[in-house]
Amino acid sequence: MNRQSKSSIKLSVLAFAIFAFAPFSVFFAQTPSKQPEVPVKRKVWKNANRIKNESETPAEKSITVSANVNISLCVEGNLKVNGWERNEVRAFVSDGSQVGFAIIEKGKQNDGPIWIKILGFDPAVNKENNPDECLSGDTIEIDVPRGASVNVKSNTSEMRFDSVAKVTVENGGGDIFFNNIARGIEARTYEGDVTVEGSSGAMSLQSTTGNIIAFDVSSGEIGDIFKAKTSNGAITLKNVGQRQIEAGSNTGSINFNGKFLSGGQYSFGTSNGSINLSIPPDSSLKMFASYGYGSFNSEVALQNVERNAPSRLQNLSAQMGDGNATLKLTTVNGAIRIKKQ
């Protein structure tokens, strides 16, 4: 093989290598070993302009609405929402913002709006740029039809709701009280207590740092669930009539005083708190209790008691009466105490 033929072979190999690599160079270029860290653009929040009521008299307005109107609002201050017999919403604010209404949706029949928003300004008057929608003031009172559903958000407020159909609340801090709510409550406060009295419907009550208290509540429909959860606080339930109850607290205790209804499912769990039950001696339930570093004590006679302690964690199953309801008790460090009513 002479020198010229050797050179031609080498050139051929070079050409092959170039053509073979060309398509894959795209992949190499598109496949970096580490994804670039793209800084996420955080939303720049523009503080809304609070429209202050300059008048010497408190701001007050009303609007005719449907009997089952949905009402949305955000507030900053003490709020009282009260149900009344009129198909009308009245908003009153003292020492604070103005009041206005925005109709989100009108009813098909001529019976007024079915969804409104209560504003901290009057949209018909205030044309300012980016006005604050939140009502703010020392006292904020809202009167709504009894069939109304109220949806409230707040940064920090103490709230009271009385005699309305349904309430959904999210509160950054502050206590919330409910009384005579007909068709359910969904409440969340991050710092504060939640208290429910004389209400019915499905309920979800949550607090991060605060107690949850519910008494004389019942289900509005079959299958309504009662949920209560707090991280740092006690849960006290008295005469809670829902057939499915779930209650959990990390560092607080759970106190239940009432009856376990036939077919009901009840679950109480804590990490560090005790579980205290005060029940009728003729209760009918199957009980499954797990307690690790705590104790179990029952004043009520238990049947078919089976203990199982595979380790430090102890399991106990027992029955009262016919065992119609199911009760599950779980605590890691707390004690379980069952007392007679």
Add this chain to the structure above:
Amino acid sequence: MRDKCFEIGVIQAFLDGELASELSENVARHVALCDDCAILLAEAEDETAFAFSALESELNTLVPTQRLWSKINDSIEKKERTFWEKLYAFVSNPTSIAFASILVVFGVFIGILNLQSNEPKKSVAQNVQNKQIPVLPVSKSETNIAQNSQDADLSEIKITESNPEKRDYKVVKTKFEKAKESPKINKQSNSNIKTPEVKTNYEPRMASENLSGEDSYLKTIAALTKTVDNRKDETLKPSARFAFEKDLAVIDDAIGKMQTEVKKNPKNETAKEMLRASYQNKIDLLNSVSEKSELMASLR
């Protein structure tokens, strides 16, 4: 002087320049004074001259080695070759051709892998082999992911978007509802800012076979902790912060205890259930801080 005469071997070595300098000086000094030695030296010179003349052709022939040639050629080429000549030289090397062939095969392999990885993600849960479904924050655009899953349990996943009503901001709220054992998150955090690593009082260990789905809990907790670490200072007041840290410590203690129980007896179903509950409690607690900060931001 005669007794100091040198032997013929020393004289020959003197001629060949093989003597040490001191001895060589002595020989030279002696030869200059001794006629006998001078004669010996002259004879040796004659013989050496005769021998060199006879072997001249052989002695003057250079026989460089192949390695020497290569070095010489390389040094010449280094001075004279252009870029293309260097490239040609690289390619013409058999070792280079072999290396290039390996690269081609490797390139094909990487290319195929890349094509597979560039396909759109079809399912978060596709790789889940057990029945514990990890419910991690997923963006709205990925809410159809569960539909493609072949896992039977995924049919139970409900994805609901709630609360579309907001002002000039947009917070995607994706709610996953799944089996009791799965970690549940109600809202998705939008923060991707890097924070210090998760600090826990219990020993965070890798998910083991003892508790199915544990890894998804740990991942969720790690992700939430990063978010919360960023926000808790601005979100929580000192009293709330204290309560938060206290609760976190209590939950971590519970997790640690249950981990120990599960480790001792992997068949202890009660301990497993309580461990899952403790994980979920921690997720809920961390999530509450995240949700609060979102609420505060939305009302600003």
